[in-house]
């Protein structure tokens with residue numbers, strides 16, 4: 257078993273007791289709530305006559321179902337309107353702080369937690385959403401949970417949990433120009449497999465992670481679950497503290513100094529013991545694109561598509577080719593696209609938009625491509641507009657939208673149609689994920705999406721350096 | 722709450738690795754604010770084409786109707802945290818899932834519904850799949866106490882399940898809320914010790 261890692265320290269500090277089942281009852285420092293995975297949990301609370309244990313440690317926002325073009329109420333979609341109304345009623349009945357439409361603090365739950373300084377190092381965090389691992393960028397143990405577990409956290413501020421093993425993933429060296437955090441995590445998943453993280457928490461480190469800003473670390477941690485790891489994190493350091501200083505919910509003044517001492521003490525010790533260690537050469541990573549139906553089915557942009565017999569898992573690969581309609585051995589470069597989506601909790605933060613705008617500036621989206629930029633939060637939108645990014649995008653022919661999950665998943669009006677191919681900065685290329693059962697998703701970095709939008713096909717963004 | 726030590730019945734086989742929760746219940750059905758209709762949705766996009774005609778799928782086959790066990794391959798239920806996926810399978814009639822491995826959130830949510838997810842070797846899963854497909858009437862029993870799946874011919878295969886999940890099911894404490902509520906004093910003490918719960922006011926506790 258691992259020892260003296262951040263995972264071990266945070267786990268031990270939050271362990272309430274060992275349950276008769278042998279599982280640990282774990283205290284949850286912060287509970288984030290969104291509209292989709294919680295209405296049934298609040299209903300269960302009502303049915304059982306339970307009240308919320310720690311309302312002050314619970315925050316809610318709306319992100320998945322909200323339209324990103326016009327946000328006038330009631331929504332055109334009755335189901336979305338009913339779901340929004342249910343959340344509004346639940347936060348009122350249970351006395352939960354809520355950042356809904358019209359609030360400056362509204363946005364994708366994994367964008368606003370960090371941005372508000374709610375997400376802090378050395379803390380446990382839970383949310384009924386699998387990309388909760390995003391918050392691990394701060395050295396937070398952040399668990400994606402199901403709806404019945406949401407009920408448990410509402411009722412008790414705790415979860416019954418099994419301890420995980422810890423795998424340290426070192427990304428060494430430095431990233432070549434044009435290679436981004438998204439390429440790093442796609443490469444990690446491609447290397448270790450979509451189920452490779454089963455039973456593990458992933459601790460990301462090494463020179464490449466050390467050099468990353470917080471937005472980039474969030475991109476990496478965000479997709480831990482796509483590698484099968486429930487939890488992913490980066491040890492907190494000066495970059496983390498600088499980010500948090502001055503945020504609305506971060507400690508102030510001397511309290512911030514005391515906080516830094518605590519946060520530092522929770523980082524993995526230099527002599528920490530891991531259950532597994534993996535080394536990846538960062539300087540060998542290329543701009544990476546998925547070609548199949550899970551995030552591990554990825555290739556470098558200059559590689560050709562694998563032949564089923566070259567891979568361990570020919571059945572899944574065949575299914576992928578069947579759905580995508582490509583030929584084994586074909587190049588990914590030059591694959592035509594119909595839609596370009598820049599957004600989602602993986603890549604909708606300011607630095608993502610800056611990277612995409614750098615490529616788009618002064619150029620034009622290909623006439624046959626529908627292209628969207630969807631900031632992750634109201635705050636990101638404002639910052640981007642202050643920097644003139646909205647103009648860069650709209651002048652290039654991208655649509656500039658309100659904050660939300662948008663085309664990451666099919667719960668709001670932004671969807672693929674028919675067999676459309678989408679270059680997307682989101683996190684899942686699962687069949688049907690973007691709203692059309694026949695739709696096809698190519699995951700890549702925001703800069704790569706921008707370049708694809710301009711050309712109407714997959715290109716190597718390094719040509720724009 | 723009932724103790725779940727053995728789950729027996731006929732089985733249905735869904736082959737394929739990395740079957741994600743978007744495939745089990747597509748996102749558009751997550752807009753319903755109750756789970757009550759989820760039993761209609763498992764694999765819906767794979768069971769019906771765009772015009773609503775049925776497509777070949779094990780969940781459509783007459784011979785598999787009424788199955789209570791589901792046999793799957795590797796990393797089943799990966800992806801989204803949506804509890805709609807285990808809810809859909811449970812409400813369709815599934816009471817236990819045997820597979821090579823499972824997505825972590827899916828497995829955790831299934832236990833809270835009282836639906837064990839148990840793991841067997843790829844060879845044994847393959848054997849079960851062939852057996853069930855050739856004779857859908859065959860009755861299997863998942864025995865959590867013995868950590869075995871029992872076959873009608875008297876043979877059995879070894880299964881693996883996390884000790885915590887197994888204990889929760891066999892002692893009837895799989896719906897964890899009551900268990901957790903029993904320790905609210907200790908929860909308060911743990912909260913009290915954590916410096917961030919007071920926003921780091923006062924001296925550092927270290």
Ligand code: SF4
Pocket residue numbers: 319320364365366385387600601602660661664665682683
């Ligand atoms: S952006 Fe996508 S992955 Fe992230 S929370 Fe929204 S729907 Fe989920």
